[in-house]
Amino acid sequence: xFTHSVARxxxxxxxNITGVGHASRMFVAIVQRSGGLLKRPRLISDQIFxxxxxxxxxxxxxxxFVGFVLGLQGYYTLNRYGSEQALGLLVALSxxxxxxxxxxxxxxxxxxxxxxxxxxxxMKAGEQLTAMEMMAVDPIARVLAPRFWAGIIxxxxxxxxxxxxxxxxxxxxxxxxxxxDSGAFWSQMQGGVDVLQDVGNGVIKSIVFGxxxxxxxxxxxxxxxATPEGVSLATTRTVVVSSLTVLALDFLLTAVxxxx
Amino acid sequence: xxxxxxxxxxxxxxxxxxxxxxxxTILSGLHISFEKGKLTAVMGGSGSGKTTVLRLLGGLYxxxxxxxxFEGQDMGQLDHQGLIEARKKMxxxxxxxALFTDMSVFDNVAFPxxxxxxxxxAMIADLVMLKLNAVGLRNARDxxxxxxxxxxxRRVAFxxxxxxxxxxxxxxxxxxxLDPISLGVTARxxxxxxxxxxxxxxxVTHDVPETFAIADYVYFIANGxxxxxxxPESLKASTDPFVRQFMDAAPDGPVPFHYPGAxxxxxxxxxxxx
Numbered sequence: 442x443f444t445h446s447v448a449r450x451x452x453x454x455x456x457n458i459t460g461v462g463h464a465s466r467m468f469v470a471i472v473q474r475s476g477g478l479l480k481r482p483r484l485i486s487d488q489i490f491x492x493x494x495x496x497x498x499x500x501x502x503x504x505x506f507v508g509f510v511l512g513l514q515g516y517y518t519l520n521r522y523g524s525e526q527a528l529g530l531l532v533a534l535s536x537x538x539x540x541x542x543x544x545x546x547x548x549x550x551x552x553x554x555x556x557x558x559x560x561x562x563x564m565k566a567g568e569q570l571t572a573m574e575m576m577a578v579d580p581i582a583r584v585l586a587p588r589f590w591a592g593i594i595x596x597x598x599x600x601x602x603x604x605x606x607x608x609x610x611x612x613x614x615x616x617x618x619x620x621x622d623s624g625a626f627w628s629q630m631q632g633g634v635d636v637l638q639d640v641g642n643g644v645i646k647s648i649v650f651g652x653x654x655x656x657x658x659x660x661x662x663x664x665x666x667a668t669p670e671g672v673s674l675a676t677t678r679t680v681v682v683s684s685l686t687v688l689a690l691d692f693l694l695t696a697v698x699x700x701x
Numbered sequence: 702x703x704x705x706x707x708x709x710x711x712x713x714x715x716x717x718x719x720x721x722x723x724x725x726t727i728l729s730g731l732h733i734s735f736e737k738g739k740l741t742a743v744m745g746g747s748g749s750g751k752t753t754v755l756r757l758l759g760g761l762y763x764x765x766x767x768x769x770x771f772e773g774q775d776m777g778q779l780d781h782q783g784l785i786e787a788r789k790k791m792x793x794x795x796x797x798x799a800l801f802t803d804m805s806v807f808d809n810v811a812f813p814x815x816x817x818x819x820x821x822x823a824m825i826a827d828l829v830m831l832k833l834n835a836v837g838l839r840n841a842r843d844x845x846x847x848x849x850x851x852x853x854x855r856r857v858a859f860x861x862x863x864x865x866x867x868x869x870x871x872x873x874x875x876x877x878x879l880d881p882i883s884l885g886v887t888a889r890x891x892x893x894x895x896x897x898x899x900x901x902x903x904x905v906t907h908d909v910p911e912t913f914a915i916a917d918y919v920y921f922i923a924n925g926x927x928x929x930x931x932x933p934e935s936l937k938a939s940t941d942p943f944v945r946q947f948m949d950a951a952p953d954g955p956v957p958f959h960y961p962g963a964x965x966x967x968x969x970x971x972x973x974x975x
Contacts, residue, residue, distance in 0.1 A: 569799050
């Protein structure tokens with residue numbers, strides 16, 4: 442009984458280490474085989490258009506509502522200390538440093554990430570990837586690499602849209618609805634937000650999240666079993682693994698950024 | 702026929718293969734060779750390893766032991782770039798076409814040309830139209846794969862596979878699930894393309910009449926090895942029990958009707974009956 446448990450633990454660890462090694466090799470392969478994209482940037486821009494369109498509406502609407510809530514909750518807290526004039530600063534900092542990149546990455550995983558996984562998984566199930574290989578075209582270079590880079594480029598843009606719409610949401614709740622002074626709302630924001638420290642850190646976060654979420658989505662699709670169950674399992678796994686990865690990475694990045 | 706090594710474009714020597722260490726052995730000690738410019742059929746029942754032969758020839762999987770030689774190169778020893786170069790000389794028609802579902806018929810056929818040549822779009826358009834014309838689908842060029850029938854998809858895939866005029870063309874179950882008209886069209890296309898383009902054809906199938914009508918040479922495989930081979934004429938006259946069972950579509954014979962396991966007596970407890 443005891444040896445059985447130890448054996449199972451060993452097998453579990455071995456399978457997971459093998460999985461990490463396999464994923465790392467694929468990550469390196471995608472990066473290494475991206476050179477050809479310099480000659481064909483159209484492959485990336487098509488995917489940016491595709492992924493951006495997929496996620497734009499959900500990102501903008503979510504940003505607006507998160508902005509509304511930030512306006513209300515921020516006012517509730519700041520009002521206790523008589524500093525409701527700083528509402529604009531609070532909304533902007535919360536969005537650019539934290540909520541913009543994180544919520545965008547979570548929504549991106551649910552919307553674009555799942556569609557990437559399903560698309561790649563179904564291409565595999567329909568033997569399209571094998572057909573491509575047999576046509577002497579490397580699926581990693583032709584299918585995965587453009588989507589990978591497109592995800593990395595799209596994520597900061599979507600995060601910027603989320604934050605911008607969120608600020609507007611915060612403004613709409615704070616100024617016309619609650620009555621915070623409009624000049625104070627904007628001037629405090631302008632004076633208090635540091636482009637490099639606050640916006641820059643947010644951009645770095647969203648690039649890292651872009652790498653993580655897009656890679657996880659592609660990896661899950663590429664490694665999925667070529668059956669309906671396999672593809673559906675891979676799609677679910679994309680959401681679970683990338684959401685947890687984004688939250689863990691967010692903590693690590695925030696800790697590193699605070700210490701500097 | 703398969704005797705002169707200088708005319709052989711590809712051959713499998715003593716090949717053993719399974720899809721994983723715990724999986725059943727698909728091929729064991731298989732010897733097959735394919736002669737240049739001929740249409741060679743590999744026949745056998747479902748699960749006999751026919752498609753695996755094509756996958757090994759294409760270098761999609763390495764053999765567990767033995768060698769897979771294509772144009773003098775050992776496919777198992779080639780690196781990533783070497784495999785890409787070898788595959789440029791091969792075309793493969795997949796069982797269900799494997800068309801790219803996000804591209805039109807035209808773009809599917811243009812795909813290998815755009816990937817592997819520096820031709821301008823006007824030239825590519827001409828070549829694609831020629832290939833589509835050859836399979837009778839010139840006017841279906843703007844349709845998406847979801848808008849065409851299974852037989853048409855197979856023909857588009859055929860046009861795509863021969864877009865670069867490969868010396869070796871592989872057909873994976875090209876007759877499966879086709880109506881009689883599409884079936885006849887596909888069989889005629891395979892024979893005509895082989896002759897017109899001087900290609901070598903490897904035809905993996907279990908359809909006896911169509912294959913015997915167009916193939917130059919036939920291998921029968923069962924249990925991972927060749928059990929009979931010869932020209933269609935010689936096989937028609939064969940008295941080999943496996944060939945006879947396959948050709949006469951007999952339910953029982955060397956290939957048993959029942960999946961191997963416990964006997965009927967054991968399962969129903971008939972032995973214990975008084």
